[in-house]
Amino acid sequence: MSDYRMTSTELQDHPATPANALLDVRDLHVSYGGVSALRGLSLAVPEGEIVAVLGSNGAGKTTLLRALSGTLAMQGGTIDSGSVELSGRSLTHMEPAEIARTGVVQVPEGRRVFGELTVEENLRAGAFGRGRRGGRAEAFARVYELFPRLRERQAQQGGLLSGGEQQMLAIGRALMAEPRVLLLDEPSLGLAPQVVEKISEIIQVINRQGTSIVLVEQNSAIALKIADRATVLEVGQVTLEGSSAELSESDEVRERYLGLGRGPQIGNVEPVTPVTSRRTALPLTVEGLTVRFGGLTALSEVSLTVEPDSTHAVIGPNGAGKSTLLNVFTGVYRATKGRARYGDAVLTDLRPPRIAALGVSRTFQNLALSPTSTVAQNLLLGRHRLSKAGFVSAGLRLPAARREQAEQERVVAGIAELLGLSDRLGLPLMSLSYGDRKRVELARALCAEPSLLLLDEPVAGMDAEESQRMARTIARVREALGISIVLVEHDMAFVMGLADRVTVLDFGRCIADGMPDEVQRDPEVLQAYLGSTEGSEKNVGEEIGEAGA
Amino acid sequence: MNQFIELLISGLSLGCIYALIAMGFVVVFKATNVVNFAHASVLMLGAYLVARWHGSLGFFGAVAAAAACCAVVAALCDIVLVRALRRRRGTQEVLAILTIGINIVLGTELAREVGTDLLPSGAPWGSDVTHLLGVTVPQTRIAAAVVALVLMGLFWVAFTRSDWGVAMRSAASDPEAAALSGIRLGRVAAGAWALAGALAAIGGAFFTSFPAAGVNNSTGLLALTAIPAAVLGGLDSTAGAVVGGLTIGVATTLAAGYQDQIAFLGRGLSEVVPYIALLLVLLWRPSGVFGTREVTRV
Secondary structure (H helix, E strand, O other): OOOHHHHHHHHOOOOOOOOOEEEEEEEEEEEEOOEEEEEEEEEEEEOOOEEEEEOOOOOOHHHHHHHHHOOHHHHOEEEEEEEEEEOOEEOOOOOHHHHHHHOEEEEOOOOOOOOOOEHHHHHHHHHHHHOOOOOHHHHHHHHHHHOHHHHHOOOOEHHHOOHHHHHHHHHHHHHOOOOOEEEEEOOOOOOOHHHHHHHHHHHHHHHHOOOEEEEEOOOHHHHHHHOOEEEEEEOOEEEEEEEHHHHHHOHHHHHHOOOOOOOOOOOOOOOOOOOOOOOOOOOEEEEEEEEEEOOEEEEEEEEEEEOOOOEEEEEOOOOOOHHHHHHHHOOOOOOOEEEEEEOOEEHHHOOHHHHHHOOEEEOOOOOOOOOOOEHHHHHHHHOHHHOOOOHHHHHOOOHHHHHHHHHHHHHHHHHHHHOOOHHHOOOEHHHOOHHHHHHHHHHHHHHOOOOEEEEEOOOOOOOHHHHHHHHHHHHHHHHHHOOEEEEEEOOHHHHHOOOOEEEEEEOOEEEEEEOHHHHHHOHHHHHHHHOOHHHHHHHHHHHHHHHHO | OHHHHHHHHHHHHHHHHHHHHHHHHHHHHHHHOOOOOOHHHHHHHHHHHHHHHHHHHHHHHHHHHHHHHHHHHHHHHHHHHHHHHHHOOOOHHHHHHHHHHHHHHHHHHHHHHHOOOOEOOOOOOOOOEEEEOOEEEEHHHHHHHHHHHHHHHHHHHHHHHOHHHHHHHHHHHOHHHHHHOOOOHHHHHHHHHHHHHHHHHHHHHHHOOOOOOOEOOOHHHHHOOHHHHHHHHOOOOHHHHHHHHHHHHHHHHHHHHOOOOOHHHOOOHHHHHHHHHHHHHHHHOOOOOOOOOOOOOO
């Protein structure tokens, strides 16, 4: 690991676009149904190097990989012009399977291991990329040598592995084809820091063994650390490129992608006129809450109080039980022991619709919106609980129903304005960037006029700039509507400027509760976040357990 | 009691044939996500070819030739029609409707060919019966059960052990990731359709043998009852196809055997029993007995 800087310094002597590129992308234009996603992108991957592709969500990183792997058509995209060549051979009109057999193999985002197949069968599937070449046994040996963990788990189903192990399996599956160029799409996504560290070491080993690598990453710090050169994409174009060392030093990259020198700055919140009737927030109290799924204890004896009109953050590593907590509040999961009360109502005894009627509304970690409907339609759906017009009066468009519809639209417009979505209302959701979609998700929850808003990882998958924008939005919402907010987050830095109080969960236990700056200094919290490798491996395992439950 | 056991055994052997047919249906659904209604007319084609050819090729030769023919026809359906539509991003529903179209065209043409004839399948066992532990079982049904069990066993081994099985299951689990691994989805799909076609032909040959009289112009309609068998077990589960097939086989045989006792429900109840069983099971488990329930994490 320590030699990366030396390598990258040497590479500064290389010309900007090396002539000896193994994989050569020239002036690539890609669109989805007429909407342009890549506009004249060029990228050269020299033999034996790691090239990082950075950029915020929607910049075109995944589209680039789809164009390289030939899977664009599966997503409704087309290459309009430009070329992709692997040592002079054009890949642009090849089927994905043929491209893999030619030697360009992708590890897709989100790992995508075959869940019902065993580890060994997953690797056998990867061996199809070898085509007629022999040496499958050697490929198995090499993968098992790189990932001894996979050998131990050969007979286990892919879906039962932890997140880190699945990432290893996805990489191992790609290596079975002995690729000349390995394309990695966000290999660090959703993994604990220690696992990310391990994966990036392995990427370097693979590279040293002679495979060129294209590394698409949201986590720019890691990508720049291991890559020889890097390319920054913005709205489908290359805006910066150079050796990693140069880019790490560049102020622009430091600010935008590494998020250095800036914590979440919320700034002044301008006063906003409330658009919805204010509902009085009530205290949310949780007493000795325990949730078990079979043998797995997701939450154990958790107690906390969310004061009315406050922002309360619940943080913790992956698999700490954060989402489980929200699911208990909304009635999706039953408590094994203990209870949660909102004012006088006992949430743990109520069914989801009754809880929603109390004014408890939530957002989802993974977006739960209709992609083909417009933003306005999605938001109106969020007002369903509050519409009184029945099937008949709405169907006949009676005056009362029409008045109500107009009122609903006014409220939706107000909420959209509050979240800076006014100009997006008429657009179909799928045309929006990821950050905007997350804000629509927040707006949808607000449309139910909640007095208690539960936010599940509102900045998951966002880059530094987008998450700052989200932080400002959340602060505005609280200021304007005066509601309680429970904010579940993975990212400790994000909540610090935002929360009035912070509860830290680890392995389902509450390990700290207090003011943000107290919690930040708590040794047990530091241990949980920065902890030992062993600890983080367990976290990943538990995350999978939670997902399965 | 004796009658019940007789009917049960007869039902189970019929169920084996249903299971074989349903398995093809499930394989196509798993590999290509298409609900293949054309399966019924391919089955009729297989039965028709066996009936036409057994005179010159012998029953077994005719079954083998018909299986090969149906495999080619089914694979062509996939390559020529389904694939073209999928290229243009035809959805699962559109593809299902396409297969209904294929079923009508092929089924109508076969019915026209058969006309008013009743073509016997020419199975060598004829109407011979064997007395087994005091109950009477037609020999064709024993042969059908044995053939079905052997084929299902072979299929199971290939599906779980061979590279072909790995490719099939990977493509079913995540087509995009499978393609990225170098698995040729087009070949996997065509292979699945071909296999389904061959299974349908073999199933069809036994389906129209004793105690059934032979192929007539409504065989295609009767073959449609294999679809409830697949849906009932769970469209994406091969084990489900076996259970669903056995259930439908037993249910129809019992309904036919006891039709005098249940005459108050109307004549010919056995023909609608598959659909009644399907309805009841789906009310209880909407994805079938072994089908994967859509699980979404919130």
